[in-house]
Amino acid sequence: MSSGRPSPRGKGQSRQEGSNGMISIDVSKCSGCKRCEVSCSFIRTGGIGRAQSRIKVMKVEEIGIDFPVLCQLCKERFCADCPEGAIQTGELGQILVDASLCNGCGLCERLCPIGAIELNKKNPYVCDLCEGDPECVKECNLGALRFEPEKRNRVILKTWAKKNEGLSPDEKRLRFAVSKAAHLRKQWTRSRRT
Amino acid sequence: MVYGYAGRILRVNLTDGTVKTENLDLELARETIGGRGMNSRRLYLELKKDIDPLSPENLLIFGVGPLTGSPLTASAYFTVSAKSPLTGILGDSAAGGHLGPELKQAGYDQVIITGRSAKPSYIFITGEKVEIRDATDLWGKDIWKTSAAIRKKLRDPSCQIAAIGPAGEHLVKYATIACNNSRMCGRTGMGCVMGSKNLKAIVVKGTGAVILADNRRFLSLCKEIDRKIVSHPEYQKRMNLGTTMLMTDLNRIGILPTRHFQRGIFEQVGNVSGETLARQFKVKNKSCFNCNVHCSRYYVTEDTEGEGPEFETLCSYSSRLGVDNLHFTLRVNTYLNRMGMDSVSSGEAIGWAIECIEKGLLTPKDFDGLDLRWGNTDTIEKLLTMIAKRKGIGDAFAEGTRSLAERFGKGTEKYAFHVKGLDMICGDPRGLKAYGLTYAIASRGADHLRAEPFFELTQRYDEAEKRFGTREAANRLSEEGKAALVEYSERLALLIDCLTVCKNIGLCMDVLDFETASELLVAGTGLHFTPDGIHQLLKNQIDIDRKMNLEFGMNPSLDTLPARFTGEPLTEGASQGSVIDIDKLVKEYYRIKGWDEKGVPKNQK
Numbered sequence: 001m002s003s004g005r006p007s008p009r010g011k012g013q014s015r016q017e018g019s020n021g022m023i024s025i026d027v028s029k030c031s032g033c034k035r036c037e038v039s040c041s042f043i044r045t046g047g048i049g050r051a052q053s054r055i056k057v058m059k060v061e062e063i064g065i066d067f068p069v070l071c072q073l074c075k076e077r078f079c080a081d082c083p084e085g086a087i088q089t090g091e092l093g094q095i096l097v098d099a100s101l102c103n104g105c106g107l108c109e110r111l112c113p114i115g116a117i118e119l120n121k122k123n124p125y126v127c128d129l130c131e132g133d134p135e136c137v138k139e140c141n142l143g144a145l146r147f148e149p150e151k152r153n154r155v156i157l158k159t160w161a162k163k164n165e166g167l168s169p170d171e172k173r174l175r176f177a178v179s180k181a182a183h184l185r186k187q188w189t190r191s192r193r194t
Numbered sequence: 195m196v197y198g199y200a201g202r203i204l205r206v207n208l209t210d211g212t213v214k215t216e217n218l219d220l221e222l223a224r225e226t227i228g229g230r231g232m233n234s235r236r237l238y239l240e241l242k243k244d245i246d247p248l249s250p251e252n253l254l255i256f257g258v259g260p261l262t263g264s265p266l267t268a269s270a271y272f273t274v275s276a277k278s279p280l281t282g283i284l285g286d287s288a289a290g291g292h293l294g295p296e297l298k299q300a301g302y303d304q305v306i307i308t309g310r311s312a313k314p315s316y317i318f319i320t321g322e323k324v325e326i327r328d329a330t331d332l333w334g335k336d337i338w339k340t341s342a343a344i345r346k347k348l349r350d351p352s353c354q355i356a357a358i359g360p361a362g363e364h365l366v367k368y369a370t371i372a373c374n375n376s377r378m379c380g381r382t383g384m385g386c387v388m389g390s391k392n393l394k395a396i397v398v399k400g401t402g403a404v405i406l407a408d409n410r411r412f413l414s415l416c417k418e419i420d421r422k423i424v425s426h427p428e429y430q431k432r433m434n435l436g437t438t439m440l441m442t443d444l445n446r447i448g449i450l451p452t453r454h455f456q457r458g459i460f461e462q463v464g465n466v467s468g469e470t471l472a473r474q475f476k477v478k479n480k481s482c483f484n485c486n487v488h489c490s491r492y493y494v495t496e497d498t499e500g501e502g503p504e505f506e507t508l509c510s511y512s513s514r515l516g517v518d519n520l521h522f523t524l525r526v527n528t529y530l531n532r533m534g535m536d537s538v539s540s541g542e543a544i545g546w547a548i549e550c551i552e553k554g555l556l557t558p559k560d561f562d563g564l565d566l567r568w569g570n571t572d573t574i575e576k577l578l579t580m581i582a583k584r585k586g587i588g589d590a591f592a593e594g595t596r597s598l599a600e601r602f603g604k605g606t607e608k609y610a611f612h613v614k615g616l617d618m619i620c621g622d623p624r625g626l627k628a629y630g631l632t633y634a635i636a637s638r639g640a641d642h643l644r645a646e647p648f649f650e651l652t653q654r655y656d657e658a659e660k661r662f663g664t665r666e667a668a669n670r671l672s673e674e675g676k677a678a679l680v681e682y683s684e685r686l687a688l689l690i691d692c693l694t695v696c697k698n699i700g701l702c703m704d705v706l707d708f709e710t711a712s713e714l715l716v717a718g719t720g721l722h723f724t725p726d727g728i729h730q731l732l733k734n735q736i737d738i739d740r741k742m743n744l745e746f747g748m749n750p751s752l753d754t755l756p757a758r759f760t761g762e763p764l765t766e767g768a769s770q771g772s773v774i775d776i777d778k779l780v781k782e783y784y785r786i787k788g789w790d791e792k793g794v795p796k797n798q799k
Contacts, residue, residue, distance in 0.1 A: 028478060029478070029479075030478075031478065031479040031480050031481035031488040031490075032480060032481055033481035033482070033483065033484060033485050033486070033488060034292070034483055034484060035484050035485075035486065038265055038484045039265070041403065042265050042409070042413075045403070046405075046409055047403030047404060047405045048263060048264060048265060048295075048299075048403055048404040049299050049400065049401070049402055049403030049404065050299065050352075050400070050401075051299070051400075051401040051402070051403070052403055056352075058351065058352065059292070059352070059374070060351075061338070061341065061374055061375045061376075061501075062338055062342055062375070064477070064478070064480075064492040064494075064499060064500075064501065066480075120401065141424070141486050142479065142488060168349060168350075170350060170351050170352050171349060171351065173351075174351040188477045188494045189494060191477075192474075192475055192477065192493075192494040192495060192496075
């Protein structure tokens, strides 16, 4: 972005009808290095730690899958049911947490069907697309992460809300990752075992 | 405020179940940096040297360094140290993966374990609490099943686990400790020590953060290193093949261990090369924490899958045993990872047996009737299952090649390729003189990683003259300048083990020098480090390791190599006619170290 980062606006003011920014994932390319976690936490918080990263890599070792899980900017906006109104939407469609309104109750964490928003020391961590210039994407030199500024077709997570009800964020992420990687697993066995 | 370091160490006594957290002694940190250096110093200061390595008194130490888990590329490693049950001297082994950074995020620089649990246990470490928990239901499970069972039980799919397998439980002397299922602390039998303590696993969950002193400076140093890595001439090759690239490379220069070092060229190398492995079975890259080379690989075959293998396993279970079947090699890699057993030491023991039968010194009857021949994959696989659980003759193999050969005698000892009890890695020292010297003098036995003098393979002659005073230091067949190269690389290797970074990047790709490391340490910890100071502390620590080994009863005259490498010239290829004059090299090395003619440090601290 040559003219600096766009400033976030309130809910419902997406810059183009029906589209939003999106970090898309190519799981076949992810090696599980966690450089995304490192840069996310380091650049945004000054310390390096998974608990304060907004993207979290699930390493499913027994099946060789590495899968970065982050906010899908879903159509349903489960987390936005915040009683304090602390969860808002930015102009790229990204989730923004207003720290001055958040009381750390953890409802958003429980509501997110895929574990993309999680509290650490009472603060919710969720991907906000770094105002349109995501640090994690810059660090991924395998092309597993890609930023699409104007993605159409919103992700629908309705079925996941049911399937993952009552699980911890990490358990939700695991189920989501395994399911999303099923196709790749099939490809591997087809290509290597025939 | 402590920067870089987590600032705490953990002491666990498995006999009485006590757990104690202490503040890190910053003076000790300044003297030893961390990782292997601090572990070694701890052994030197606290371990009674004449104990049986499998007694409760042995210390098992997990250590990370001040830059572990930082934005520095591949700051992924941790080192495990103890008195080795395989060699009886200093034992340690490092692994990458993701456990080291997790330990740091949990708030610990070092975990010191002593005693022996009455029943199988695991240690559960988080930032807030440490618990010794029952592992009775895990005992007997392989490493992969152990990790999966722990994660399921804790309902935590992302905790990091270092575990032993059945080989460790059965006290196989070269049992390994694994993290992330397939990243191995492979050498010197640290898994055996862990098994002797009835300790099945260490489970770590970190929710804290690594905090550095000067973020801006540190990041700019890291960016410069990253730039050097991605513009390195070997970058793409290392990313595609990792260390398996060495199969073709070593074969080309005639030093690929073939049929137990009887030759240096494997005629079927094309069937088992890194290139073939990548083409036929690799499905994706795998990576240690925060690495931008991603040199590890995931493979899927008709009957197995897993991460790796690295060159040492690939070579140990192909050319070194006369096998040209990658299906076999990958099955064995998976099996050894699950069982927790070192590929180099197990492979050497089997190679020794096959050569002894071939030479007529022993017969299959000596080995429970096993039809041990080059390339006989079924028998080799069967023997491995016997070793892992100490069944039949497998019990003798589980003691290590040195002990195995001593048991049979009859001149078989000269075919046992080890130094001080640690089996030799895959690289024929007749065509790699600095590596040969490294095997001879390394403080844990015949191993390359103590110095990793990869420089001698790079043909950078001008740089050789600048660094070591002779162009010949960059010529692998020359003995000139090699003692100087090894002395230099040994310091750099220790530094990298103290920071806990990857040696492929730090040494082989030559992107980390003492000056940069010093700047990283200052920016990372805020403590006062200088290149000169670092040189001095590394020299001190190497002297202390030496002194400790002498206290363990090590005989300095064992700073040598098996007779094949000093007396039988290679018969063909690019290293034809070559042997290594190890005594001369060792003497020169002592001289540079300032040690006396018996290899005893003069100025002991």
